Amino acid sequence: MGIVLRNKIQLVIIGLCIAFITLFVVGCGNSESKEEKVQTTKVVTDLVGNEVIMPKDVNKIAIVPIPWATIVYAVDGSGDKIAAMHPSAKKAYEDSILKTMAPNMENANATFVDNNFNVNYEELAKLKPDVVVIWDYQPEVAKKLKELGIPSVQIKYGTLEDIQKGMILVGNIINKPKEAEALVNYHIQSADYFKGKQEALKAQPKKKVLYLRDEKLNVAAKDSVNTLMIESAGGINVAKDISGQWKPTTMEQILAWNPDVIVISNFSKLMPEDLYNNKITGQDWSQVKALQTKQVYKAPMGIYRWDAPAVETPLMMRWLGKVLQPEVFNDYSMSQELKSFYHNYLKYDLSEEEVNDILKSNVNPVIPTL
Template identity: 50%
Template structure:
């Protein structure tokens, strides 16, 4: 009797396992339900349950998506300028898989080539918030479209939060935002120490055509947080062209050279830029011209490493105030925590153009 009961019990158990396995297989094969995510413009975006790939129009956001996702596997395409930055950044070391990411779907002017986008067939596309006509076209084509505002630290962090929701990496996104806010809080704590300090005039040079960061550029915030003053603050706009006469009148104490061009500090020290005379500019005379660092992305623009950029700039402008951290150690901690990567001395030299 015991044997008959045992056999019956086992048979029932086996049947139950088969049924459950079948249900599990059906659940595994069933597509995940559609999700709705609100982008930084307040638009509700209907997304597939699983994001397999993204096409990314805004230049810095390929590096930010990588940082949030922890991999480049889901980045199908990026802007040509983002790809150019990738080729000379730490992102190439951390995410070699991005070497195959397409740039054919977007022009230098951010225009979207719909036919090429169709070839990529991304799960969704990320665009600038001001690309209203393209957004309408993409919506008509039923392409899930995430629009991001960009320009301030708040915009950046709101965008990181949206990307975290898109990718299902909300916790990681919040960790990055917390890192940024904690570091910015550190600078708030330095305001009293900077209050009576002279504010060095800083000119942020974009390229060889005398395009500089104007008063509306996020670089103004970076400079002021680090205890300086943007020499071109009174010039309206973000990146704006000026004359050498204006530069001479401002006579900046410091010049930061961006990574958006091939210009090097030596070009100013040796007066190599055609039609420009830098020899009498205080920053050049005193040897205070530096190339901005480049980590995952160019530190000239808002990115996940912006707080580290301000730490770097702070030690250039006020080393006596910002003397309670070793930036190389902070960099190593950041890369280890978020990317599981141990920066070498050579990596640091590369990042800081040393």
């Protein structure tokens, strides 16, 4: 009986050991599975406060908002992750130096969204993006994308602060927070520089500026970032009392404003010569002071249109400073500012010819201190 009892006890002990080992292995397997799951995803908070689960390593981004393709490019230092962009962004790409800097962006899809920001979900799904960037006013798009299993982040846009927050968001999405922070610091330093110039600007006469979007006479109004840029550079936006971003006006109103300077946006093909030569039917620009003094400018265009809040906004402000108050903004060379920014932040060395192309030197009046 003693031997039988001992054998039974040994069998029980062996069984318990096997059970323990099995539980241990299964437990480790579950632990490793959980650990693996944590390592392959991450949570990013977008600009409206949504906590979005997305792949840890984002390699394909579809971008609905127009300027955001260049923000992704600037933070990443490449266009490799841009799978799709808005058709207006693609048009800007085709007309800009970015086509030289990032030729692979030519392959980015530009038909998954239309000019009114309506998304073609079937086409988007075929692209298999890791994440989609959409506007803050598109929660229904976010809902639909979630149903399709596609993460999306919503962004706010319209102010310089929105751009800074947007760059930080992009840095978090593509795991490049330091690069994003460097760009944000550049923007903050630029804002501080212009704040430091405001006292000197008080003693200077202010030029009246008309910021013209197109031949339909849409102009930058009170709530546009263009008003902030003009005022920071020592000018007065003639449309500052009209609420909104871009608003239509009339030729009669422009004659009443009689601006000293006109800046033409890159959102249209309109050029200074079109105004000088009165090429637009029903419009006579000959009596406007800016035409009489040859002060009509085409806004510069770098990796994106300088009219809109974007990566190069500090450069636009410096250019406006040279145009509107060259005596105050006499402590830098615009050419050198451009070259330094592109070298330090975009890792690209501009030639003098490329600088002139960006600044539209072939169609703009000569700025002596540029």
